[in-house]
Amino acid sequence: MKQSVLISGGGIVGTFLGLELAARNIPFKIIERDLPEPSKFDDIRSLTLNSTTHDRLQALGVETASSAIQEMKVLDGLGTGSLSFTAQEAKLDYLAAVLNFSKLRNSLLQKVSSSMIHSKEITSFHAHQSGITGVLSDGSELEASLLVVAEGRNSKLADLIAPQKTQKNYNQIARTFLVQIHKFTPDQAIQVFHEQEIFALMPYKSGDSDHIFSVVWSVPGVMGAGESQDDVLADLAKFEKKLACKIKPISDILSFPLFAHHLDEYCDTGICVIADSAHSIHPLAGQGINLGLADASILAEEIEKGFNTGQNIGHISFLKKYELRRKAINATMLNGVDLIFKIFQQDNPYFRVLRNLGLNKIDNFTYLKKQFIFYASGIYKI
Numbered sequence: 001m002k003q004s005v006l007i008s009g010g011g012i013v014g015t016f017l018g019l020e021l022a023a024r025n026i027p028f029k030i031i032e033r034d035l036p037e038p039s040k041f042d043d044i045r046s047l048t049l050n051s052t053t054h055d056r057l058q059a060l061g062v063e064t065a066s067s068a069i070q071e072m073k074v075l076d077g078l079g080t081g082s083l084s085f086t087a088q089e090a091k092l093d094y095l096a097a098v099l100n101f102s103k104l105r106n107s108l109l110q111k112v113s114s115s116m117i118h119s120k121e122i123t124s125f126h127a128h129q130s131g132i133t134g135v136l137s138d139g140s141e142l143e144a145s146l147l148v149v150a151e152g153r154n155s156k157l158a159d160l161i162a163p164q165k166t167q168k169n170y171n172q173i174a175r176t177f178l179v180q181i182h183k184f185t186p187d188q189a190i191q192v193f194h195e196q197e198i199f200a201l202m203p204y205k206s207g208d209s210d211h212i213f214s215v216v217w218s219v220p221g222v223m224g225a226g227e228s229q230d231d232v233l234a235d236l237a238k239f240e241k242k243l244a245c246k247i248k249p250i251s252d253i254l255s256f257p258l259f260a261h262h263l264d265e266y267c268d269t270g271i272c273v274i275a276d277s278a279h280s281i282h283p284l285a286g287q288g289i290n291l292g293l294a295d296a297s298i299l300a301e302e303i304e305k306g307f308n309t310g311q312n313i314g315h316i317s318f319l320k321k322y323e324l325r326r327k328a329i330n331a332t333m334l335n336g337v338d339l340i341f342k343i344f345q346q347d348n349p350y351f352r353v354l355r356n357l358g359l360n361k362i363d364n365f366t367y368l369k370k371q372f373i374f375y376a377s378g379i380y381k382i
């Protein structure tokens with residue numbers, strides 16, 4: 001039988017994996033349970049892609065409007081500490097690109113539509129000598145050499161193959177909405193750490209309007225705690241003061257609960273897990289989808305090697321190569337982001353002074369900043 005891949009989940013990462021496989025002439029099918037319906041909130045949610053990921057999407061022919069970040073400023077909301085990263089100091093064309101989530105997803109869906117089965121899901125599967133059989137919700141069966149789980153967080157298939165995981169509830173929600181600010185240029189991103197809150201502004205292309213920024217603002221709380229839009233907007237005043245500018249909201253506010261998790265294992269015979277099904281991360285570094293898309297690119301690279309050399313791509317020893325290349329890098333990013341989160345949650349005044357001094361010191365340390373940029377840009381790989 002010619003080897004093929006079954007992908008469960010047609011979100012951004014599942015469809016991107018499909019494109020990576022198509023570019024290598026490897027047959028695949030995507031099973032998506034719920035296709036997105038157009039919504040009035042489609043314009044609001046943004047994604048920050050690092051330059052490696054964004055360049056790869058463009059190389060695969062996925063073009064959507066984006067804003068290129070040249071400078072990223074990090075400020076301590078309770079002091080004078082600040083840190084600035086620029087593309088120029090790392091000799092990169094840009095640090096990251098900000099895209100609209102729904103537009104990116106729709107253009108990926110369009111590119112893989114002929115290989116997609118929707119409104120169904122894989123309810124069970126069994127591995128056998130020639131690959132795996134997936135049983136769908138309508139009782140039909142699909143055969144493949146490998147099943148890749150890209151179902152996002154809370155995937156039942158992922159739980160089946162890796163019941164052990166580390167997880168953390170941040171007891172925070174992320175508010176996201178669009179604002180207009182005239183002070184900053186459309187290539188600047190700003191992040192303010194203020195007590196328990198993290199306020200990020202990313203330049204964003206929205207219709208013909210200028211000076212639009214996408215806000216991702218994490219605050220302590222739980223979903224459905226009944227905060228009103230007016231309460232949220234009144235809360236903006238402290239950031240207007242810190243940034244010495246007027247922040248004018250221009251959209252509704254969306255909220256998401258924030259968790260992190262990481263599976264102990266990414267694969268078993270005939271099956272492997274990628275992206276948010278394997279790991280999720282606090283959005284403070286905008287790395288969630290970058291890690292997921294990097295999982296997909298590396299898995300496609302490994303599948304291509306196996307496919308071309310006649311190896312069984314569902315064999316556990318083969319799949320462990322993908323796990324080896326991704327798990328340590330993902331764990332380092334998850335732990336790094338968690339450490340930054342903890343450092344900025346400290347309200348001890350002595351610690352705060354040290355933190356501000358530390359930020360200013362690092363700002364003068366070009367070598368360290370360059371290493372950080374290369375890591376966040378996805379340039380370092382195993």
Ligand SMILES: Cc1cc2nc3c(=O)[nH]c(=O)nc-3n(C[C@H](O)[C@H](O)[C@H](O)COP(=O)(O)OP(=O)(O)OC[C@H]3O[C@@H](n4cnc5c(N)ncnc54)[C@H](O)[C@@H]3O)c2cc1C
Binds near residue numbers: 008012034257275277
């Ligand atoms: C507020 C917020 C802001 C963020 N900002 C950024 C950012 O700036 N940069 C960044 O890199 N990341 C960001 N992230 C993280 C990013 O959105 C996720 O990492 C990313 O969407 C995960 O993609 P995915 O394809 O793995 O999963 P998902 O986007 O969850 O897609 C999973 C897909 O699988 C389908 N599915 C689910 N179950 C099944 C099933 N049983 N069978 C078939 N299909 C199924 C779903 O319908 C869905 O289409 C942010 C997250 C939040 C909450």
